[in-house]
Amino acid sequence: xxxxxxxxxxxxxxxxxxxxxxxxxxxxxxxxxxxxxxxxxxxxxxxxxxxxxxxxxxxxxxxxxxxxxxxxxxxxxxxxxxxxxxxxxxxxxxxxxxxxxxxxxxxxxxxxxxxxxxxxxxxxxxxxxxxxxxxxxxxxxxxxxxxxxxxxxxxxxxxxxxxxxxxxxxxxxxxxxxxxxxxxxxxxxxxxxxxxxxxxxxxxxxxxxxxxxxxxxxxxxxxxxxxxxxxxxxxxxxxxxxxxxxxxxxxxxxxxxxxxxxxxxxxxxxxxxxxxxxxxxxxxxxxxxxxxxxxxxxxxxxxxxxxxxxxxxxxxxxxxxxxx
Amino acid sequence: xxxxxxxxxxxxxxxxxxxxxxxxxxxxxxxxxxxxxxxxxxxxxxxxxxxxxxxxxxxxxxxxxxxxxxxxxxxxxxxxxxxxxxxxxxxxxxxxxxxxxxxxxxxxxxxxxxxxxxxxxxxxxxxxxxxxxxxxxxxxxxxxxxxxxxxxxxxxxxxxxxxxxxxxxxxxxxxxxxxxxxxxxxxxxxxxxxxxxxxxxxxxxxxxxxxxxxxxxxxxxxxxxxxxxxxxxxxxxxxxxxxxxxxxxxxxxxxxxxxxxxxxxxxxxxxxxxxxxxxxxxxxxxxxxxxxxxxxxxxxxxxxxxxxxxxxxxxxxxxxxxxxxxxxxxxxxxxxxxxxxx
Amino acid sequence: xxxxxxxxxxxxxxxxxxxxxxxxxxxxxxxxxxxxxxxxxxxxxxxxxxxxxxxxxxxxxxxxxxxxxxxxxxxxxxxxxxxxxxxxxxxxxxxxxxxxxxxxxxxxxxxxxxxxxxxxxxxxxxxxxxxxxxxxxxxxxxxxxxxxxxxxxxxxxxxxxxxxxxxxxxxxxxxxxxxxxxxxxxxxxxxxxxxxxxxxxxxxxxxxxxxxxxxxxxxxxxxxxxxxxxxxxxxxxxxxxxxxxxxxxxxxxxxxxxxxxxxxxxxxxxxxxxxxxxxxxxxxxxxxxxxxxxxxxxxxxxxxxxxxxxxxxxxxxxxxx
Numbered sequence: 001x002x003x004x005x006x007x008x009x010x011x012x013x014x015x016x017x018x019x020x021x022x023x024x025x026x027x028x029x030x031x032x033x034x035x036x037x038x039x040x041x042x043x044x045x046x047x048x049x050x051x052x053x054x055x056x057x058x059x060x061x062x063x064x065x066x067x068x069x070x071x072x073x074x075x076x077x078x079x080x081x082x083x084x085x086x087x088x089x090x091x092x093x094x095x096x097x098x099x100x101x102x103x104x105x106x107x108x109x110x111x112x113x114x115x116x117x118x119x120x121x122x123x124x125x126x127x128x129x130x131x132x133x134x135x136x137x138x139x140x141x142x143x144x145x146x147x148x149x150x151x152x153x154x155x156x157x158x159x160x161x162x163x164x165x166x167x168x169x170x171x172x173x174x175x176x177x178x179x180x181x182x183x184x185x186x187x188x189x190x191x192x193x194x195x196x197x198x199x200x201x202x203x204x205x206x207x208x209x210x211x212x213x214x215x216x217x218x219x220x221x222x223x224x225x226x227x228x229x230x231x232x233x234x235x236x237x238x239x240x241x242x243x244x245x246x247x248x249x250x251x252x253x254x255x256x257x258x259x260x261x262x263x264x265x266x267x268x269x270x271x272x273x274x275x276x277x278x279x280x281x282x283x284x285x286x287x288x289x290x291x292x293x294x295x296x297x298x299x300x301x302x303x304x305x306x307x308x309x310x311x312x313x314x315x316x317x318x319x320x321x322x323x324x
Numbered sequence: 325x326x327x328x329x330x331x332x333x334x335x336x337x338x339x340x341x342x343x344x345x346x347x348x349x350x351x352x353x354x355x356x357x358x359x360x361x362x363x364x365x366x367x368x369x370x371x372x373x374x375x376x377x378x379x380x381x382x383x384x385x386x387x388x389x390x391x392x393x394x395x396x397x398x399x400x401x402x403x404x405x406x407x408x409x410x411x412x413x414x415x416x417x418x419x420x421x422x423x424x425x426x427x428x429x430x431x432x433x434x435x436x437x438x439x440x441x442x443x444x445x446x447x448x449x450x451x452x453x454x455x456x457x458x459x460x461x462x463x464x465x466x467x468x469x470x471x472x473x474x475x476x477x478x479x480x481x482x483x484x485x486x487x488x489x490x491x492x493x494x495x496x497x498x499x500x501x502x503x504x505x506x507x508x509x510x511x512x513x514x515x516x517x518x519x520x521x522x523x524x525x526x527x528x529x530x531x532x533x534x535x536x537x538x539x540x541x542x543x544x545x546x547x548x549x550x551x552x553x554x555x556x557x558x559x560x561x562x563x564x565x566x567x568x569x570x571x572x573x574x575x576x577x578x579x580x581x582x583x584x585x586x587x588x589x590x591x592x593x594x595x596x597x598x599x600x601x602x603x604x605x606x607x608x609x610x611x612x613x614x615x616x617x618x619x620x621x622x623x624x625x626x627x628x629x630x631x632x633x634x635x636x637x638x639x640x641x642x643x644x645x646x647x648x649x650x651x652x653x654x655x656x657x658x659x660x661x662x663x664x665x666x
Numbered sequence: 667x668x669x670x671x672x673x674x675x676x677x678x679x680x681x682x683x684x685x686x687x688x689x690x691x692x693x694x695x696x697x698x699x700x701x702x703x704x705x706x707x708x709x710x711x712x713x714x715x716x717x718x719x720x721x722x723x724x725x726x727x728x729x730x731x732x733x734x735x736x737x738x739x740x741x742x743x744x745x746x747x748x749x750x751x752x753x754x755x756x757x758x759x760x761x762x763x764x765x766x767x768x769x770x771x772x773x774x775x776x777x778x779x780x781x782x783x784x785x786x787x788x789x790x791x792x793x794x795x796x797x798x799x800x801x802x803x804x805x806x807x808x809x810x811x812x813x814x815x816x817x818x819x820x821x822x823x824x825x826x827x828x829x830x831x832x833x834x835x836x837x838x839x840x841x842x843x844x845x846x847x848x849x850x851x852x853x854x855x856x857x858x859x860x861x862x863x864x865x866x867x868x869x870x871x872x873x874x875x876x877x878x879x880x881x882x883x884x885x886x887x888x889x890x891x892x893x894x895x896x897x898x899x900x901x902x903x904x905x906x907x908x909x910x911x912x913x914x915x916x917x918x919x920x921x922x923x924x925x926x927x928x929x930x931x932x933x934x935x936x937x938x939x940x941x942x943x944x945x946x947x948x949x950x951x952x953x954x955x956x957x958x959x960x961x962x963x964x965x966x967x968x969x970x971x972x973x974x975x976x977x978x979x980x981x982x983x984x985x986x987x
Contacts, residue, residue: 138581562833
C-alpha cells in the first residue's frame, strides 16, 4: 500500500485508543414486550372476530335458508315468519346492481381515460380528481337524499311514478340505480386509471408510429389491455352496490314485491326491495318479527358479496397483462 | 363526415392528414373532458342543492340550531306535524344531542380503530408467522366487504341482547329511568361494531404503507442493533405516518356516514349520553345524524321536515370536506423530513 | 503529472505534527487526483513502494509484515458456508478480522463478498432462504450464542446506498443510542457522543451550525458520512463497509477513504470493494474471493505485488472483472 505520512506502515503505527466498552443493556425493554404482545393480540383477535362473524352467519343462515325461501316471493301476511321467501329481494339486488354498474362503467372508463391520456388543462384534471374523491367520501345516505331531491323534480317524472296531484314519487329502480352508480364510480375510475397508467409508454408510441391517432390507440390498444383493471373495479363496485342499504331504503320505494309501473320500461320505473332492505326490514329495527328470514337473507347476501370479492382476486391474478 | 372529404381532397400532404387526425382527437378530448367535468357539476350541484334545501332550518333557528334544549325527538315530531300553511311551518330544533352522538361515536371508533389497525398491521408485516399471514390478509379483505346491514343484524340480534342481559341490571336501569330507557342498544355496541367495520380499511392501507418503507431503512435500523419491535415502531411506523393519517381520514368519512348499522344497534333515540353517569354512560343509547336521516326518511315529503333532514345532510357533507382537508394538511406537515426521498 | 493548480489545496500547510491548520490538505487527495490522470499499473506501483520498506536484512519481500502486538483479533470465521436455496454463495471461508487494520474483500461481482460481509453481523438472516454453516466468532464467542441485537451493536455496518433515516441529523446519529434498552437517554447526555461521532466521521464542520436539519437534505457524500457517524455513536468494535463509495462522486470518496483510514486504529474495518485502486489505497490486508471461494488472503502489499494464486494475478491484472 502506498506509504505516506497519512498512512504509515503497520510497524510505525500508534496503538489504538482504548475506548471504554459500550454498556449494553437487555435489548427488549418492557415497553417493547408490551408492544409485541399487543401486536399479537390485535392480529389474533382480528382472526377470531372474522371467524365469529362468518361462522355465526353461516350457522344461522344454513339453519334457516332453504330452497323454498329463495324461490318464493315475499307475501304480505301477518305471520311473516312462516310465509313467503325472498325471491323478489334477490331479483331486486341483481337488477339494481346491474343498472348501477351499466351506468357506471362507461362513465367511469371515460373519466379515467380522460384523466390519464388527456387531462388538460391540469387545473381541471386536479379538480376532477378531487371531485371523484369527494364522491367516494360522501356518505351514501347523503347521496340518497340528494337523489331524492333531484328525481322528485317534475321534469324527472319519467323515472318514477307520478301521483294524481303531480307529485313525483322519485323512487324507483332507475333512480336508485343512478345513485348506486355514483357509489361504484370512484372504484371503477381508480382501477381503470391504475391499469392505464401501468401500460408502458412504448406501447402507445408503437401505436402512434403505425399512424394511429390517439382515439384509435385508446380504443383498440389501451382499453383492451386495461380490461382486467376495469373488471376489477367493476366487481368491487358491484360488491359495494350489493351491500348498500341507505340508498335502497330511501330510493327504492320499499315495496316487498317488485312492482313495475305501467308503460314502457315499467320494471325500471317500478319499486321493489333488495336483500339489504329485506334484512333491515325483517330485523328488530324494521317490522322485526322474522329474524329467521333476516338471517337467511343476510346469509345469501354475504355469499353474493364474498363471491364478488373473491372474483376480484381471480380476475386480477389470471389476466394480468405482462409487459416485457 | 367532413373530415373524410378533407382527406380525399388533400394530396398526400402529410400536414393536411395529420390536421384531420388532430381534429378527431380534439373532438374526442373535448367529449371526454366534458364528461369528466360533469362530475364536478354533479358535486357542485349536490352541495348547492342540499345547501339551499337545508338553509331554512338554519335560518329559523340561528346558532341555537347547534345547541341543546328540549327533547330533539319531540322537536322533530313537531316539525313533522307542521300545519300545511307555509307561514306556520315549525322549524324549531336544537340538534346538539345528534351532533354530540355523531362526534362521540365517530371519534371513539376512529381512535380505537387506528390503534388496533396499526398494531394489527405491525403484526401482519413483521411478526406473524407465514401461515397466519396467509390467513390474515384474505380475512381483512373479507371483513372489509361485509355489508353494514349484516353487521347491524348480528349486532341487534346477538350483541345488544347480550349487553342487555349481562351489563344492564335493574339498578342501572333505575338510575337513569327518569331520562332514558336502557334496552341494550347503546353507544358501546355502536362504537364496538363500528370499529370492527372500519378497521379492515385502515389495515389494508397501513399494511401497504409499512411494506413500502424502503428496505434500506429497515436494514439500517437492524444493523444498528435495534430490536425488531423498536425498528418497526421508530422507523417503519414513523415513515408510514402520512398513510396512517390518510387511513384515519378515510375511516372517519366512512364512520361519519354509517347510517344503517348504527340505526340498528345504537338506539333510535335522540339522546345525549351523559358522561357523569359513569359506566352507564356507555350503555346509553344515541343516534347520530346519518341514522336520524334514515330513520326519518318517510317524512321527507313534509316540507319543513325535509328541510331539516337536508340540514343534517349538509352538516355531514361539510364535515367530510373538512376531514379531507384536515387529512391533507396533516400529511403535508408529516412529510417534512422525507422530502421526496422516497 | 501534477495538475497545474490543485483545486483541493486550500491553505496548503497541513502540518501533521505541529500546529493544526485551518484546512489541512491530506496527501491522499493528491494521489486520487494523480490517479485519475495516469494509466494505472497498480501492481507495479505497489511493488516499487513496498520494496522500499522491505526488510533490509533479507532483501526480499516478506509475505506478511510482522504485526505489532496490539493488532488484536476481533472476529474469526471458521469454514463458513452460506447458501441461498440451492446455490452456494460462500464456500468454506476462514478469515480473521483484526482491530487496528483494514481488511478489504475484493473480487468480481456476485462472488459472495457481500454475503460474507452480511453474515458477520448476521444480517444475512433477514433473507429467508439463507442457510449458514460453520462458525463465526466475535472475541472468541460464537456469534450465535448471544442476542443478535447485541451482536449488531458491536459489529456495525454501512451500506452501499447511504440510508439516513427521515429524521434530523441529531436524531439519526443518536438513534442507535436511544433505541436500545429501556431508559431513554436525555438529550444532554447524548450531545457529546453525537458531536464526537460526527467529528470522527469528518462531518462535524459541515453540519455543526444546525443539527436539526433533515438528514435527507444532505448530499450523497455527507449522507454516507452521517451513516458512519451513526454507526460510530454506538461504539462498535468492528465496522463492516459494503461498497460504501460506489454511489458517490470522487471527492466524497476521497473524504470517506480518509475517514476510514483515520478510524482504523479504533475499530476493525472490513471493506468490500470492486475498486482495486480503492483497495490499494485503504487496505492493510486483502482477501480475494472468487465464486464463493477465498482464493487468497494476505497483506495488501503482497497480494497486489506478488499474488500467489494464478486467479488473483489475472484479476489484479485486469484479466476479468
